[in-house]
Amino acid sequence: MGQVIVDSLVRGSELALLAVGLTLVFGVLRFANIAQVEFATLGAYGMVLVASVAGVGILLQALIAIVAVGLLAVAVYRVVFVRLLRSSAAMAMIGSLALSILVRAVIQTVTGPDPKELDLPLERGVDIGGALVTPTQLRLVAISAVALAVLIAVLRLTPLGRSIRAVSANPELAAAAGINRKRITDVTWFIAGALGALAGVLLAMDTQVSLDMGFGLLLPVFAAALLGGLGSVGGAVAAAYLLALVENLVLKINFGSLVGGDGFVPVDYRAAVGFVMLVVVLLYRPQGLFGREARRA
Amino acid sequence: MSIQIRDIEAGYVAGVPILKGVGVTVEDRSIVTVLGPNGSGKSTLLKSIMGFVSIWRGEVAVDGELVTRVPPHERTLAHSLGYVPQLDNVFGPLSVHENLEIGGARLSRSERRARTRELLRLYPRLEERSRARADSLSGGERQMLAIARALMTRPRHLLLDEPSAGLSPAAVEQLFGMLAEIREREDVTILVVEQNAAQSLAVSDRGLVMVTGEVALDGDAPTLLDDQRVSELYLGGVPDATPATASRGA
Numbered sequence: 001m002g003q004v005i006v007d008s009l010v011r012g013s014e015l016a017l018l019a020v021g022l023t024l025v026f027g028v029l030r031f032a033n034i035a036q037v038e039f040a041t042l043g044a045y046g047m048v049l050v051a052s053v054a055g056v057g058i059l060l061q062a063l064i065a066i067v068a069v070g071l072l073a074v075a076v077y078r079v080v081f082v083r084l085l086r087s088s089a090a091m092a093m094i095g096s097l098a099l100s101i102l103v104r105a106v107i108q109t110v111t112g113p114d115p116k117e118l119d120l121p122l123e124r125g126v127d128i129g130g131a132l133v134t135p136t137q138l139r140l141v142a143i144s145a146v147a148l149a150v151l152i153a154v155l156r157l158t159p160l161g162r163s164i165r166a167v168s169a170n171p172e173l174a175a176a177a178g179i180n181r182k183r184i185t186d187v188t189w190f191i192a193g194a195l196g197a198l199a200g201v202l203l204a205m206d207t208q209v210s211l212d213m214g215f216g217l218l219l220p221v222f223a224a225a226l227l228g229g230l231g232s233v234g235g236a237v238a239a240a241y242l243l244a245l246v247e248n249l250v251l252k253i254n255f256g257s258l259v260g261g262d263g264f265v266p267v268d269y270r271a272a273v274g275f276v277m278l279v280v281v282l283l284y285r286p287q288g289l290f291g292r293e294a295r296r297a
Numbered sequence: 298m299s300i301q302i303r304d305i306e307a308g309y310v311a312g313v314p315i316l317k318g319v320g321v322t323v324e325d326r327s328i329v330t331v332l333g334p335n336g337s338g339k340s341t342l343l344k345s346i347m348g349f350v351s352i353w354r355g356e357v358a359v360d361g362e363l364v365t366r367v368p369p370h371e372r373t374l375a376h377s378l379g380y381v382p383q384l385d386n387v388f389g390p391l392s393v394h395e396n397l398e399i400g401g402a403r404l405s406r407s408e409r410r411a412r413t414r415e416l417l418r419l420y421p422r423l424e425e426r427s428r429a430r431a432d433s434l435s436g437g438e439r440q441m442l443a444i445a446r447a448l449m450t451r452p453r454h455l456l457l458d459e460p461s462a463g464l465s466p467a468a469v470e471q472l473f474g475m476l477a478e479i480r481e482r483e484d485v486t487i488l489v490v491e492q493n494a495a496q497s498l499a500v501s502d503r504g505l506v507m508v509t510g511e512v513a514l515d516g517d518a519p520t521l522l523d524d525q526r527v528s529e530l531y532l533g534g535v536p537d538a539t540p541a542t543a544s545r546g547a
Contacts, residue, residue: 159402162391166399169388176347176380177446178373178403 002131004248010137010206011248012241013144017199018217019224019236020148021192027168027231028181028188031081031089034096037221038103039196041214042069044204045107046197048116058120066197073193074186104211116209140202147198148237151191155233164188168231216271220247223274227281228290235290242289247273299325299486300346300454305355307345314353315341317510323454328480328487330497330518332527333507339490340383342507343456346488347380348372359454374403379452383459383490386443389432393423396431396442400449409449416445437468444475448483455479457489461496469493473500498522 022036046065050056056064080099084092123135155161166174167184175181196214203213224243228235250273256263265273281289300323308315315338323329331339344350346357348369356365359376372378388396397416401409417424420441426434431442440460447455457476461469477500480487491497498504504521506514514521521527 166388169390170385175369177399178370180370
């Protein structure tokens with residue numbers, strides 16, 4: 001059970017960063033950005049690129065990659081999505097799928113199809129309550145938790161955070177209150193891009209850098225954001241960890257007594273767990289596990 | 298002159314004007330009620346002052362300055378406008394306190410805090426519920442919060458879109474009492490769109506009646522209160538001649 005919890009914390013940390021970015025952008029624009037997961041890919045490859053051209057430490061590599069992807073996210077919003085959103089949210093969502101494919105094609109053209117690895121020292125795993133965990137995974141969980149805690153604190157306690165929540169709740173009323181929606185939307189895209197890149201950097205440190213590292217997370221990230229109630233940051237975080245826990249529990253259960261023989265669910269089918277969970281939850285709570293039903297005066 | 302709307306044509310879809318050459322002048326520190334049947338363009342009039350609809354012809358001036366090309370978020374502070382829409386007039390997921398803070402988003406931190414405290418003192422019911430989510434408030438409390446939020450920046454002009462909609466009779470009475478008191482206390486001009494003609498005109502200096510995107514009647518409030526056609530218009534009728542006791546739209 002200890003290993004399930006550790007694996008769930010690691011997986012949940014990766015999913016939460018991406019799901020929160022997705023839900024933040026959805027909140028202010030009412031559009032689900034499929035390319036959100038590619039910010040992870042860009043963050044990881046960005047770190048590889050920085051490492052190859054600049055002799056700086058790993059922290060600075062990560063920071064440069066994260067900030068660069070945040071700024072790139074703002075640029076992509078202004079150049080691509082502002083126009084598509086004038087048409088419709090559905091058009092923007094389709095555009096984000098195209099952008100997602102384009103990002104991977106460009107990276108493949110520039111770096112080639114082979115996975116990359118960051119030049120990190122090998123570290124011995126440690127035993128925590130019978131669960132094997134690497135120091136990198138501990139750092140991953142801690143950094144993700146700190147990043148999410150800081151973000152939630154900013155959203156709850158600062159004027160900028162309140163403005164993001166206000167635009168998310170009611171854009172027209174926010175404008176009537178003097179809030180510049182364009183500026184808030186830019187900031188939100190920067191946060192979404194930076195969180196996605198952070199997820200990619202942490203994944204790259206834990207595993208490797210590959211073209212489909214972001215796209216492989218698309219289904220669970222969407223599942224987490226939807227389960228949490230689109231637009232709800234706290235909901236997305238909680239749903240990401242819950243989803244990761246259910247995924248890992250399902251992988252550990254031997255369904256042999258039901259199907260005969262070896263009844264373990266292949267790890268490649270892990271994403272299907274999120275999908276099933278999503279369908280079941282949405283049947284009974286369309287607003288998600290942690291979302292509130294819309295109420296009007 | 299406080300708010301001047303000059304011959305505007307405005308709407309949401311190109312080629313389908315909702316306002317068809319509307320001209321209105323709202324004098325400083327007056328309360329003006331805009332009446333009219335559903336679909337007559339009352340809410341669109343307020344939205345065009347705030348910049349939420351496209352104006353294809355004409356112009357809007359506030360205190361003598363043209364605002365037609367000014368983005369909505371700039372009008373709040375730069376032109377001292379406060380706006381309370383008819384629906385979704387609070388930030389539901391945010392607390393009462395946060396709603397007020399958002400209303401003062403463009404103020405300095407100390408000004409924002411002081412004004413929030415002041416308004417919570419003025420509306421004790423909001424102070425009691427300051428930590429509650431806005432979407433958990435009753436209709437009357439919600440309306441009180443929406444108006445208080447709009448007052449955060451001490452606007453010189455307050456635009457209210459059907460503030461009495463959906464309120465109980467007691468809450469409606471309280472609301473109109475509140476408007477008269479706000480005008481005195483805040484020294485503010487109030488342009489209020491209403492269906493509740495009698496009670497709104499009772500606290501107003503002037504009234505307008507809009508029909509199919511045009512100003513059909515414009516006169517002082519007591520005169521309009523006595524005008525038989527006001528009630529007829531409310532039932533969807535159209536005035537058949539130039540009003541005798543009230544003048545045509547400005």
